[in-house]
Amino acid sequence: MGIFSDVCQRLAVKHSDAVDFPKTGVCPDLDKTERPLEYPDFMGKRDKTTRRSERVLGKMYRECQVIENVCTQVERKGTVEQVHPDCGLVVGEHVSYVKKARRSRDRYNDQLRSLMPQYGIETEAEAVSGCIVKLHKHMEDRHERYEIERVAKVRIEDLRKRTRQDFFEEFEGEESVGLDHPHVLGKASAWYTVTYSDPDTKLLSFPWVIGDILGILKTATTARTAFSECPVIDNITHQLANDYSSTAEFTIATLQAPNKFFVDKRGTLLPVVQMYVGRYANTLPLVAFLRKWMHEYLQIHVNSADLVFTMLSYAVKAGFMVDLGEAPAGVTKEWLSLTCENVSVKAIVEYSFENGCSLGELLVKFFQYISSHAFKESTTSVMLGGAHVLLEETTRRNIQRKALWTYHMLSQTGDIIEVVHAETVHAKDEFVAQIPPHVWRNGVKDRLTQVQESIELETGAEVQVRRLTGVRGPARGQLYAYGTMDSLRRVQSYMERLIRLHSYGSSYRRGRSLFNY
Numbered sequence: 169m170g171i172f173s174d175v176c177q178r179l180a181v182k183h184s185d186a187v188d189f190p191k192t193g194v195c196p197d198l199d200k201t202e203r204p205l206e207y208p209d210f211m212g213k214r215d216k217t218t219r220r221s222e223r224v225l226g227k228m229y230r231e232c233q234v235i236e237n238v239c240t241q242v243e244r245k246g247t248v249e250q251v252h253p254d255c256g257l258v259v260g261e262h263v264s265y266v267k268k269a270r271r272s273r274d275r276y277n278d279q280l281r282s283l284m285p286q287y288g289i290e291t292e293a294e295a296v297s298g299c300i301v302k303l304h305k306h307m308e309d310r311h312e313r314y315e316i317e318r319v320a321k322v323r324i325e326d327l328r329k330r331t332r333q334d335f336f337e338e339f340e341g342e343e344s345v346g347l348d349h350p351h352v353l354g355k356a357s358a359w360y361t362v363t364y365s366d367p368d369t370k371l372l373s374f375p376w377v378i379g380d381i382l383g384i385l386k387t388a389t390t391a392r393t394a395f396s397e398c399p400v401i402d403n404i405t406h407q408l409a410n411d412y413s414s415t416a417e418f419t420i421a422t423l424q425a426p427n428k429f430f431v432d433k434r435g436t437l438l439p440v441v442q443m444y445v446g447r448y449a450n451t452l453p454l455v456a457f458l459r460k461w462m463h464e465y466l467q468i469h470v471n472s473a474d475l476v477f478t479m480l481s482y483a484v485k486a487g488f489m490v491d492l493g494e495a496p497a498g499v500t501k502e503w504l505s506l507t508c509e510n511v512s513v514k515a516i517v518e519y520s521f522e523n524g525c526s527l528g529e530l531l532v533k534f535f536q537y538i539s540s541h542a543f544k545e546s547t548t549s550v551m552l553g554g555a556h557v558l559l560e561e562t563t564r565r566n567i568q569r570k571a572l573w574t575y576h577m578l579s580q581t582g583d584i585i586e587v588v589h590a591e592t593v594h595a596k597d598e599f600v601a602q603i604p605p606h607v608w609r610n611g612v613k614d615r616l617t618q619v620q621e622s623i624e625l626e627t628g629a630e631v632q633v634r635r636l637t638g639v640r641g642p643a644r645g646q647l648y649a650y651g652t653m654d655s656l657r658r659v660q661s662y663m664e665r666l667i668r669l670h671s672y673g674s675s676y677r678r679g680r681s682l683f684n685y
Contacts, residue, residue: 412456465573
């Protein structure tokens with residue numbers, strides 16, 4: 169009801185009185201109207217009935233949940249196995265230190281593995297950064313959690329400090345030798361190499377206790393090798409070139425004779441797409457990637473021609489491409505005649521757009537744009553080459569939600585293959601929610617099987633609905649769901665509609681079935 173409501177004003181007064189209790193001896197009580205029946209989702213009250221908050225905090229909370237889901241999924245899949253050693257950190261002098269380096273690595277990893285479960289720390293990233301997502305269930309109390317986090321950070325920092333001292337022990341201490349000494353750099357290289365070259369190593373933080381030395385080593389080797397300003401972008405460009413340039417002929421054929429993967433129902437977008445792809449032939453792998461992405465993520469909910477057209481319009485506005493004006497008639501043969509000859513791995517990797525950027529950067533920037541609120545809230549048409557597209561609100565929201573997931577998955581893995589991998593796209597998770605007493609009593613209690621089957625039919629998730637036991641107060645229910653990210657989102661929407669339905673008066677519900685929203 170907001171901070172200016174009567175209830176909130178009364179609560180503020182009672183809060184002030186409660187603070188003065190040690191002096192006045194007066195302890196205010198809350199009446200029934202002042203006790204919340206449900207909490208906004210951003211408060212994270214797992215043991216309470218929650219509602220979807222449409223305020224800014226609610227929107228930020230749900231967006232952060234999407235990002236957190238990406239991070240936890242990457243961690244569960246163990247993508248650290250795909251990390252490859254940086255040649256700039258491997259020098260010939262490291263060989264004589266490898267044996268000792270393995271012993272130090274195993275000792276550090278054993279101690280870190282021992283510490284993490286003591287505090288319920290699930291990932292190495294949490295342990296090293298000190299940003300612990302969740303502790304053991306019995307440590308949910310706010311003050312206890314703070315103390316436990318503090319102790320955990322101190323112990324992990326102590327482990328890293330002792331490991332660094334171990335590194336300098338044979339040099340008679342850190343103060344006795346320069347960090348750029350050849351033997352120091354050689355040993356640092358050995359610590360890095362034994363960690364990143366071992367396919368069985370799940371933990372990677374060991375060599376970074378001497379990260380400053382690795383920085384010196386990298387600076388020294390960079391002077392002798394080509395330097396990349398953004399290796400992740402370069403990797404994406406190479407992946408597009410290697411994995412999607414082979415589909416150039418198929419993509420051209422698709423643009424010449426649209427099939428189910430590229431449908432232009434209006435007939436106005438295709439000439440524009442042909443014109444720009446013909447002029448910028450190196451975009452063919454990106455068009456092929458978008459087709460694959462749409463197939464895996466959006467299925468049939470979005471017209472494929474619309475998204476490719478939107479990408480080209482963005483590329484022109486962002487300076488990647490020049491504005492070619494209106495598309496001439498009969499553009500297919502003229503603009504695509506030399507396309508295949510221009511598409512090769514080398515040409516794609518070496519080609520830069522008008523602004524000097526690569527194909528990988530266009531992909532990343534485009535997904536950053538369509539995952540933004542500016543794109544989701546846009547009400548203007550996308551215009552290019554005399555054609556235009558007006559994306560419906562539901563379509564923009566659908567694209568934005570999937571693009572947000574993809575963009576952050578890409579930022580975590582730097583791997584476009586992982587982004588469209590079926591197991592990644594359709595990975596499953598669980599969702600648990602309480603069914604409020606009034607909803608349980610009026611719409612669920614006497615029709616458990618019907619409600620459960622209705623939710624499963626509408627959402628595609630596996631659902632279990634039951635009475636929640638072991639809680640004080642009025643009887644309430646609990647819903648457990650297991651499924652893909654999309655199916656769980658539909659479960660949440662179903663629950664929100666169910667709660668809203670039973671929050672109105674009986675006149676609103678009269679004549680309406682529980683299942684026809």
